[in-house]
Amino acid sequence: MGVVPIRHHFLLVLLSAAARSQVNPEMCRYPLGMTGGQILDEDISASSQWSESTAARFGRLDFDNGDGDGAWCPDVMSESDGLKEYLQVDLRSLHFLTLVGTQGRHADGMGNEFAQRYRIRYSRDGTHWVAWQDRKGRQVIEGNRNPYDVVLKDLEPPIIARYVRFMPVTDHSMIVCMRVELYGCQWLDGLMWYSAPEGHQMIYRGLDVYLNDSVYDGVASDRLTKGLGLLTDGTWGLDDFLHSPIYGMWPGYDYVGWTNKSFPRGYVEMVFDFDHVRNFTSMKVHCSNMFSRGVKLFRQASCFFRSQGEWEGEPVSFKPPADRVSQGARFVTVPLGGRTASAIKCRFHFSDLWMLISEVAFQSGSAVYNTSLTPRKRGHPTNALPGEDPTHKVDDSNTRILIGCLVAIIAILSAIIVIILWRQVWQKMLEKASRRMLDDELTARLAVQTQAFSFLRSSSSSSSTSSSSEEEGEEEEGGGREGEGGGSSGSSTYERIFPLSADYQEPSRLIRKLPEFAQSAENLSASRSARLLLQQGVGPDAGAPHYAEADIISLQDGPGSASSCSSIAAFSLLAGREATVREFPRDRLSFQEKLGEGQFGEVHLCEAEGMQDFLDEDAPSVERSSGGAPLLVAVKTLREDANKNARNDFLKEIRIMSRLRDPNIVRLLAVCVDTDPLCMITEYMENGDLNQFLHQLQLGEGPPTTEEEVEEEVVGNIVSYRKLMSMAVQIASGMKYLSSLNFVHRDLATRNCLVGRSCTIKIADFGMSRNLYRGDYYRIQGRAVLPIRWMSWESILLGKFTMASDVWAFAVTLWEILTLCQEQPYCQFSDEQVIENTGEFFRDQGKQVYLPKPACCPGDVYTDLMLSCWRRNAKQRPSFQEIHCRLMETQRSMLASA
Template identity: 90%
Template sequence: MKVMGVMQIQHHFLLVLLSAAARSQVNPEMCRYPLGMTGGQILDEDITASSQWSESTAPRFGRLDFDNGDGDGAWCPDGKSEADGLRQYLQVDLRSLHFLTLVGTQGRHADGMGKEFAQRYRIHYSRDDTHWVAWQDRKGQPVIEGNRNPYDVVLKDLEPPIIARYVRFIPVTDHSMIVCMRVELYGCQWLDGLMEYSAPEGHQMIYRGLDVFLNDSVYDGVASDRLTKGLGLLTDGTWGLDDFLHSPIYGMWPGYDYVGWTNRTFPRGYVEMVFNFDHIRNFTSMKVHSSNMFSRGVRLFRQASCFFRSEGDWEGDPVAFKHPADRISQGARFITVPLGGRTASSIKCRFHFGDLWMLISEVAFQSGSAVYNTSLTPRKRGHPTNALPGEDPTHKLDDSNTRILIGCLVAIIAILSAIIVIILWRQVWQKLLEKASRRMLDDELTERLAEQTQAFFFLRSSFSSSTTSSSEKAVGEGGGSSSTSPYERIFPLSGDYQEPSRLIRKLPEFAQSAENLVASRSSRLLLQQVGGPDGPPHYAEADIISLLDGPVSTSSCSSIAAFSLLASREVPVREFPRDRLSFREKLGEGQFGEVHLCEAEGMQDFLDEDASIERSHGGSPLLVAVKTLREDANKNARNDFLKEIRIMSRLRDPNIVRLLAVCVDTDPLCMITEYMENGDLNQFLHQLQLREAPTTEAEEQGEVVGNVVSYSKLMSMAVQIASGMRYLSSLNFVHRDLATRNCLVGRSCTIKIADFGMSRNLYRGDYYRIQGRAVLPIRWMSWESILLGKFTMASDVWAFAVTLWEILTLCQEQPYCQFSDEQVIENTGEFFRDHGKQVYLPKPACCPDDVYTDLMLSCWRRNAKQRPGFQEIHCRLMENAA
């Protein structure tokens, strides 16, 4: 049976690999290979420039981190800068179309004597060396911040990415400054071969008073009533979310990732798009990523008709494809349109409307000479490849990439077969070791719990006349980590991925102090069992474990007392009929499985009368969030899921999301929690504007009128969050992920704390993977949580101040938005060193000085013991709100 299971895993892995190859031509998260400026794969003759100082600063020396000793270490133009009217540039010819996602720059070092560098620069690119395009970021900014010294490498993500063969770096500096540059390009080959597409300009949708712009905002061709001679959102490698009102890219407007049209302006009932390629290809299929939010009048196209042209006129026999209407699942998806192996250099497709609106976010083509590859074949030095793909007049298709892919698959099968043998050989020993370790762990835990229970009763009798210790005192002092492994991105990377950025500088002071932190054996085992490989444990279960492992003190006794109190208060959780749950949308994927937004029919009658939830109007179904456990989850995951149900059922507070019911009679296991009608606080505030002065009675009372909110209402929201955290801290629970994305908004701006943020793709940019294991929100975390792995109520206080900053800025920016993730981590090192170089979040424009200075900055103190507790925070905010 175990051999069959391993074989199924092997088969599944191969299917995933093949489906990934067929689904999309490029993945921007993996397409980050250095293209050869440093390694020499880009030849000297392919690097040109507008001018040069001298032969020693020729364009061929403009290679990042490369010095052959013949030049001065960089390209330097013979002139000042763009400010003088001289548009100096360094040009790189990649010999074929490439998908570029990252650029790196340096200044001139000249064996330590160089002092010239480009503080800012622009990028121009071309696919045919005729039509040049000035690159702009997703918000229209054309200038890229460059270097601040001549030796450090500065890497900048290209958002949106570039599809080009020719790239120019144009320095933009003060006219009195001489510049020199060394550069590198990162990306992969653009095997799709798509040179341009044309389509009607997208339309604007008005949805419940919200303006939804569905235009192609990054199109690099001619934009008028019809887009021509360019590429844009449909080829940027980023797919839109299931809900088109949200975007996976932080800070973008509703509908940003989609190009959409309404059938009211198309009397023929279809949208016509034309795709032109670099040469004649044999097309097998077309992948179209489209939205299907039929509850908002958006459906998949019901039919696609594609015409083909090699040269001359369009062929008369199109390929027709009909897609059945889907009225069940509202998720966006890829639709595969078979193209039947037709040969052409241009394709014209007509997409027929299935409803009032049609929204498309990505289009990719598969052809006989364009199979996705996971490695870039370098060009050998001295052997330039001058011919572009497809210049053979017979138009024969190259199947070398297919042979390489088949060879890779054979090698993978051989490796997996060897792994099967190793797994079978180790299984017997693993069973014996697991049984022995579990017996030892159970015995040790039983002994430790007995000892701490005895100590608790002894200390309670000894200190019966004294006051109890403060509930704000930090618990869980163990669990530090001495690892100094570099951080890595959360996005999955292939085995041969080469990270272009340098490792984060290690902190010698931290490394010395971290060597002195030794966690107990039982604590490490417990955290490993609870945490799992997918991220940190849920806030409602992780810290009960931490209460049971550590020195016995008065704070530990109060923690154990709180745990004993909860254990004694068995709160029944009733089984809810599954057939009364109606799916609305998928919120995301969590540690155990998926999280869905559903409507629960008859939930109001099902609950107790004292349940503090928002009742729906007119007896309509109640909006709930349903967490499901994966059906293939192992025994440990099922136990953790049931443990979370038991603990969540005991939490009772008006500002904490409540567990309403469960579905555990059959698989999949489900827990049903309340969900507020206005969604999460981050998206709610992002659509609002701050009122300058109240003008009506409702505004005087701090209500949200239209899309305008008052300062007093913002403070009321903060008071509610502080109240909920005060309740959690009284039970010695550590949330670990407090942020506006984890707060839900109901009617009359009622706020309840939840934990859905990590599971939502919308907020994946807020999380970072540390040490290859835990996914952490580093921009909200205290320095000791990042560097020492300590999560306490004092670290929750730090996160609360960041959450308050989000509220007072209306979530218009991500915390430390001017910093990269690596720079955020480096800034935590400044908090650790405490040399006065640490950078704090700035004071929001509407924030009073006393709130920022006396409250927020006090929550960000280096010494965790000097930070205020949530009881004090709640009192201060109540005074300020009054």
């Protein structure tokens, strides 16, 4: 067990009367004890068993003590009696479950029985059982394909339960065996269920926004009763309630909301029931405050308490301060004053037309006992509820013994931590020594490369100009990030639970073992040496401008924070004269909504009044508003407390953006740099980003029939295949322009393409700054984020970003377009498995997994274009000029056949 889990459990012992306010599903992934034995044999039961050697107690994942046949196997004959077979686990207290693992029968290599599919049922009180279903209503979970491999499935939504049943789904004639494990953490809130009115439907600008509790596991009618749902799933909504952090969900999914038109008394009443009597210190409620859409925080919360019998007459009231400045969603802490109760009834008063809540959590302590920390006793009845055992009483006479044990535990933990830290120090020292030896070796090779370069320069300077420029641009684009792009996700705070092959290596370790790594490092050093000679005027290109590369941007800590300086912000400097950008009056900018937060500051969607007067005559690609109406723009602002380096980077991005002139590239329109905060104003298309635009559409079954459909090719929510290819042609055209300038985008995806009138597409860089797409990025060692599902294998493992890696990302973007962005690329893989798949691309043993052919994609487009963009050898991938030419030919052939 690692240091962090030990410290976690120790704090639970030390603070036995306290409970956390929220649970984090990303961290709550601990194995609960089927494998480790913390769950006792008497807590595991089953509906039946094939034999004594396949009893329920043998159904433990990756555990074989030699006594049984290595798994639980039900008696298939009992199926004819109508009895549903199940393996039941009693966790003795409420737990928050985020993951389940299954495995077939091992039996020392003699078994070949496993469950291909299964269902899960759970209960919090042992009497009321609920069938688990995912967020789209599916109950059957795909299980194992062989008896050996562990198959892990995320529970979305998570389960809050004490009892869990695994129910295999199979043919009655087939023998089924299972071994299971549960992953999660203790549900310290103690909330058994909440009762509330059913959420309402909002109509916002013609869009249906469903604010109901779609995952509630109790009785759902006009009022929700005896269940838990969205308010306790550990995921809170975004600032803009129309979007969801969960991929593919409908507008308003994360919130439960009500309109005051349905409540004549002006408040919503909710009742919360707990497992036993508790001392409540506070309640945290996550609310939306987008007052521009009629949604505000509750005006007042009044909470009544009940230990047993009737509700107490004196409530606790709290009024949160009104906020008309920030529209961000936030947690509101309601102090409960240490009141004792087993149930709480709260009335939330409206302060506007709508009130939206996405999460409710409680801080409390046990009033008499604490069931979560009482040791289990053999022979304890399995159907007893938490708090019903009279043996769970506090013995004050053992206080001194308890204190002594705690002191001893602290001393042991301190010694373990010191030993671990000492080992880490020695490992770092050894790594530095090995790096120093490698550097000495590379230095010797570098001297040889420098001499060879100087000789070649003097003998054939004219013939090597073009090739050296190309090599320099390619190596410089990727070299600055070598080693960083392939970093691991840092030391995990919980035990690794995803099943990877035995030869899997973390990216940072994997690249050190690659047979070509030493040669790559040698070539990289030679390239950097050549670039240094060129900058000093020694090489054949002396005096020519050179391109600089920006580092990967650090990600700020905190929920929902992301870096905005991706793609175009990380472009190389363009040679040539600087373009002029005019100063725009700040008072003409009207705030509409916040798009996201980035490296420099915030990104806002605004309307710019009179922007047409500031546009250059050579800006035909900018969509001008009709009738002098304000123009929709995106405004990036620099933090007022930004340091000098951040200010210089911001100004450098302005210089880079001012030079881009292409119909399919987002244009820098104006700046506000006369006073702080510094701002850059870029165009923003009226239809938003391409990902959300396509996600709302459906593919038409036939060609357009009327002249209007031929002209538009997007009728209602139906889009033609021809229009999709037109979008791809425009993106390829924009990337062809960037590649002609030696610009490497690094983050090409549909989220970074904007859609205008008549489906005009322009490439941008807003995707990383938006909370909506934070699931598309993978955090590297807590410092940087990478869009690994769009990145080539050499970008992930070697940190090389080139035109060829942008070609790889274009093919993934084309795949998104042809699937209408209904799924995330490699959606069946976890982030770690995506990284492992890139290792298969490097090894090139035929085990790599490609994105499948979209249903509407012709075979030649998939095989001749997309697969060619995903070739292992970057030099064999087509250029953007070739890609644009192929897509134009495909488009012309479609027009000819129409």
